[in-house]
Amino acid sequence: MSGERILVVEDERHMAEVIADNLxxxxxxxxxxxxxxxxxxxxxxxxxxxxLLDVMLPGMDGFExxxxxxxEGNQVPILFLTARSSGDDRVRGLELGGDDFLPKPFxxxxxxxxxxxILRRRQWFGSPAPGGDVLRLGDAVVDFKSYxxxxxxxxxxxxxxxxxxxxxxxxxxxxxxxxADIVDRVWGYNAFPTLRTVDNFxxxxxxxxxxDPQNPRYIQTVRGTGYRLSP
Amino acid sequence: xxxxxxxxRIYWAVVFLCLALxxxxxxxxxxxxxxxxxxxxxxGAPLDATQSRAIRDATRDTMVMxxxxxxxxxxxxxxGMVIVLKALKREAELGERQRAFLSGVTHELRSPIASAKLxxxxxxxxxxxxxKGERYLNHAKEDLExxxxxxxxxxxxxxxxxxxxxxxxxxxxxxxFVADLQQELKTEGSMNGALIxxxxxxxxxxVMADPVxxxxxxxxxxxxxVKYGGEPCRxxxxxxxxxxxxxxxxxxxxxxxxATDPRKLFQPFVRGSGDVVKKRPxxxxxxxxxxxxxxxxxxxxxxxxxxxxxxxxxxVALPGREV
Numbered sequence: 001m002s003g004e005r006i007l008v009v010e011d012e013r014h015m016a017e018v019i020a021d022n023l024x025x026x027x028x029x030x031x032x033x034x035x036x037x038x039x040x041x042x043x044x045x046x047x048x049x050x051x052l053l054d055v056m057l058p059g060m061d062g063f064e065x066x067x068x069x070x071x072e073g074n075q076v077p078i079l080f081l082t083a084r085s086s087g088d089d090r091v092r093g094l095e096l097g098g099d100d101f102l103p104k105p106f107x108x109x110x111x112x113x114x115x116x117x118i119l120r121r122r123q124w125f126g127s128p129a130p131g132g133d134v135l136r137l138g139d140a141v142v143d144f145k146s147y148x149x150x151x152x153x154x155x156x157x158x159x160x161x162x163x164x165x166x167x168x169x170x171x172x173x174x175x176x177x178x179x180a181d182i183v184d185r186v187w188g189y190n191a192f193p194t195l196r197t198v199d200n201f202x203x204x205x206x207x208x209x210x211x212d213p214q215n216p217r218y219i220q221t222v223r224g225t226g227y228r229l230s231p
Numbered sequence: 232x233x234x235x236x237x238x239x240r241i242y243w244a245v246v247f248l249c250l251a252l253x254x255x256x257x258x259x260x261x262x263x264x265x266x267x268x269x270x271x272x273x274x275g276a277p278l279d280a281t282q283s284r285a286i287r288d289a290t291r292d293t294m295v296m297x298x299x300x301x302x303x304x305x306x307x308x309x310x311g312m313v314i315v316l317k318a319l320k321r322e323a324e325l326g327e328r329q330r331a332f333l334s335g336v337t338h339e340l341r342s343p344i345a346s347a348k349l350x351x352x353x354x355x356x357x358x359x360x361x362x363k364g365e366r367y368l369n370h371a372k373e374d375l376e377x378x379x380x381x382x383x384x385x386x387x388x389x390x391x392x393x394x395x396x397x398x399x400x401x402x403x404x405x406x407x408f409v410a411d412l413q414q415e416l417k418t419e420g421s422m423n424g425a426l427i428x429x430x431x432x433x434x435x436x437x438v439m440a441d442p443v444x445x446x447x448x449x450x451x452x453x454x455x456x457v458k459y460g461g462e463p464c465r466x467x468x469x470x471x472x473x474x475x476x477x478x479x480x481x482x483x484x485x486x487x488x489x490a491t492d493p494r495k496l497f498q499p500f501v502r503g504s505g506d507v508v509k510k511r512p513x514x515x516x517x518x519x520x521x522x523x524x525x526x527x528x529x530x531x532x533x534x535x536x537x538x539x540x541x542x543x544x545x546x547v548a549l550p551g552r553e554v
Contacts, residue, residue: 014370015346018353025358056338083341084334105345108352 004049004119005029009039009065010081011057019052019111026112036060040068047076050118053098055082055089063096070097075147075160077118081106097160100188117188124185125164135170137209137218137231142166149208156208161186165201169219169229178226202227242315246308253301260297264290328498332516339381347374387447388516391523398441398527402552405436405477406470408445416453416468425457425464436470438477438549444524445479445549451517452481452545460542461485476530476548484542493534493543497522521547 006023010016011034020030031048033039036057043051043065055062066078080093083104093101099118102111125144135142142149147163149156158166164186169177179198202221206213220228264287271278278286350371353359359367410431420427449468456466460483469480488496496518522532530549538544 012342012346014374015342015349018346018349018367018370021360021363022353022358083338083345104341105348108349108356108358 003029005031006050006052006115007039007042007048008032008052009036009057009062010034010052010054012054022108022112023115026115028115034058036062036065040065043069043074043076044072047074049122050077050079050115052079052081052115055080055084055093063092066093066096066098077122079114079118114188121164121185121188125167129167130171131173135166135231138211140209151208158208162201162205165198166205166229169227170231173229173231176222176225176228181226239315239319243312246312249308250305253305257297257301260290260293263293336385340378343374343378343381347371347378350374385516388520391520398444398524400439400441400528403438403440403442403445405438405440405445405479405549406431406434408442409449409468409470409479412446412449416449420453420457420466423457423464424462425460425466427453427457427466427468430467430469432471436472436477437552439552440477440528440530440549444528448521448524448547449479449481451521452479452547455517455545456481456483456485456543459483459485472551473548475551477551479547479549480544482538482542482544484540487541487543488534488536493536496534497532518545521545525549 006028008016008019008023008030010019010032013034016032016034020032023030028049031042033042034057037060039051039053039057040060053062053065057065060068062080062082066080069076069078075097077099078097080098080101081104082089082093082101090101099121100114102114129144133144135144140149140151142158142163144163144167147158147160149158165182168182168185182198202219203213206216206219209218210216218230220230222228264283267286268278268283347370350367354364354367409429413429413431417427417429453466453468457464460466465484467480467482469478469482471478471480498519518532518534525532525547528549530547532545532547535544535546
């Protein structure tokens with residue numbers, strides 16, 4: 001997985017240096033900035049493969065950086081690092097579109113494993129889908145590349161997670177995909193969502209693509225196990 | 232109903248029951264004379280006009296007594312309710328401040344721990360570039376020293392909060408004392424990206440104060456100003472004599488306190504509410520320590536926000552002495 005570029009946004013000098021050295025040892029190229037606004041500019045100009053984003057930063061905090069990026073449609077993967085590990089912060093990080101959340105002080109090996117996991121997901125999602133980058137659900141056409149779906153004349157935007165879930169299901173059409181498999185593929189092992197989170201995403205996807213969401217035709221529930229896509 | 236709120240609800244119920252009983256007794260006393268007259272008539276022994284008047288007079292006297300005493304009781308009950316409500320509001324505010332304090336302390340303590348742990352872990356796992364081994368050890372040492380300073384500061388604040396810190400006032404020239412510290416503080420300020428300017432008179436500003444306490448006051452005020460003084464950060468330190476007092480002022484040119492009342496800043500766990508303040512680490516004890524030390528020295532503190540040119544001015548007045 002070398003060739004990936006990681007941006008470390010951290011204002012604690014020692015912390016930033018040691019994280020950067022460790023990531024470089026894994027073969028990744030690493031840039032370091034200590035300021036939220038500067039990080040935002042850098043990511044806009046040239047999005048890295050992953051951003052390790054501290055929450056408490058001078059100028060603009062990590063949450064604001066993430067919020068701005070997502071509002072602009074920038075889906076660069078973000079791993080939040082923070083010494084404030086309250087449940088509220090965790091939930092806020094998730095709501096703003098963060099990919100993972102690691103409270104300080106953390107285990108070095110865990111950090112590296114999580115970075116690997118996020119990059120692996122990114123690689124999976126960035127590679128061409130086996131059945132093509134387009135999924136047809138009746139009249140609707142989903143484009144995995146642009147995170148959009150065309151419903152007749154209407155084009156709607158999907159979130160990255162919604163698109164990832166559809167792609168995950170579409171790779172095994174007609175097969176049962178467990179909720180745990182979806183969480184693993186879309187969020188990663190140690191990520192914060194519960195299996196229930198998957199159900200919430202499915203409810204929204206059905207509202208978009210099913211004529212009768214109560215009796216779904218395309219995204220079916222397999223009781224006690226998971227979901228099956230029948231395009 | 233949570234267990235903490237149950238006693239309170241029982242208290243409200245008792246208060247309202249007492250007020251309702253008072254009201255009922257009032258009605259009963261008011262009608263007592265008429266009832267006696269009606270009952271005598273119903274029993275076949277109607278009272279004559281003199282007897283009825285005597286009963287009504289006695290009833291009126293009872294009513295007057297009841298009105299005075301009942302009003303006193305009702306007033307005491309309502310007063311009690313107001314006091315309880317105010318105490319609850321204070322408790323809620325303190326709880327909120329302590330939660331903010333805990334969150335700040337957690338961040339302050341975890342940051343150096345996380346950094347030192349990462350350095351040591353990298354060394355243990357052999358994941359350190361050869362030429363950087365010693366550098367990592369130095370990083371870890373500096374992080375632990377920072378942690379030590381933080382713990383010391385919190386212990387100091389705790390001693391002040393428990394009023395167990397003693398001050399030993401002695402004759403002191405505030406101007407000369409600050410002038411002596413000037414170079415050291417300027418250097419420390421520049422290391423943190425701040426330009427600190429001193430305006431200290433050449434003549435003596437004679438006060439009665441404990442030099443250790445005055446240095447702590449000045450350092451806490453400066454640390455605050457540098458932390459929240461914006462970028463580029465400029466801080467002015469002024470010493471002067473004012474109406475017999477020795478005055479020490481520290482002024483920054485930052486974005487100010489936001490919606491926070493400047494007077495509340497000297498209470499424990501209170502921090503400004505502006506964006507810059509929220510983003511900077513801190514627990515809200517520095518200015519509290521300043522205020523408590525100033526009070527122990529017989530002086531006073533105040534803060535001024537929204538001043539011309541921007542920023543915040545903190546002022547400590549220490550009791551002067553005749554030279």
